[in-house]
Amino acid sequence: MRIPYQIKCLGCNSDEPVYIPLEDISPEWICEKCKKHNLFQLDSEITIGNRLLFRAQFELDKNRDRSMCVVLAAMAFEGELARAYRLGMKWKIIRAGDDPGLKDFEDSYMELYGYRNKLKEVCKLLKQQDFDHFASKSERYLTAIKEHSWLTVGKFVDDIGKFVLVPRNRIIHQAKSELSDGVATKTWSTALLTIDLIKEMRKLFLQDSKATIPDPTQQRGTAVDQARDK
Ligand SMILES: [Zn+2]
DSSP states (O other): OEEEEOOOOTTTOOOOOEEEETTOSSOEEEOTTTOOEEEOOOOTTOOHHHHHHHHHHHHHHTSOOHHHHHHHHHHHHHHHHHHHHHHHHHHHHHHTTOOOTTOOOHHHHHHSOSHHHHHHHHHHHTTOSOHHHHHHTOHHHHHHHHHOTTSOTTOHHHHHIIIIIHHHHHHHHHOOOOOOHHHHHHHHHHHHHHHHHHHHHHHHHHHHHHHHSSSHHHHHHHHHHHHHHO
8 A cells, every 4th residue: 555645855846655665664765757756754653553543544535535534544544543442452461571573463453343442452551540531621622623523522432433434344244335525524534533532641641650660671671662663
């Protein structure tokens, strides 16, 4: 999969979208117009969820493909959730005094059925009571719900189902791909809010983890660095 980024060419200032492979965080490309060789470093805050959302937005704005936007936005949420799960699992192992090595935790994640259950597990691993409780304390959420009239205060977990996963399921389970711009935009915006909140939760967890484990990088550099960065 390739993600279209709006990166300016350093040779001719062209801002035609550049299609970069999903995993590439320091892409190099040659401008089609002026043949300049460009280098770019993606901000580390642009996570898997954000990258998939870029593609989702591109599908809506440029290709007018609303259902593809919805499918990708739902994938973005799921990608970010799995990423948070991996982080929590790695730290669980580190806290137990072991080395998570290169484990990817895909098997144990696959065993968690349904988004509610997955969210619950991630909250447990990242030391939060539950996702609705976490959201209700977040400035990001409190600001967003004023703009996103479709959301119900205090019911964000339900809303993720309603506005992100149900529209996606109608497309991939029932082949109902005709939908309005409004539906696609709601899905995209709700997925973005969810991803932001998961990232916020990760950040707080990492701050807390660094505070409670004394100088972990000194103890087991590689493992902790991996856990922090992934
Ligand atoms: Zn150029």
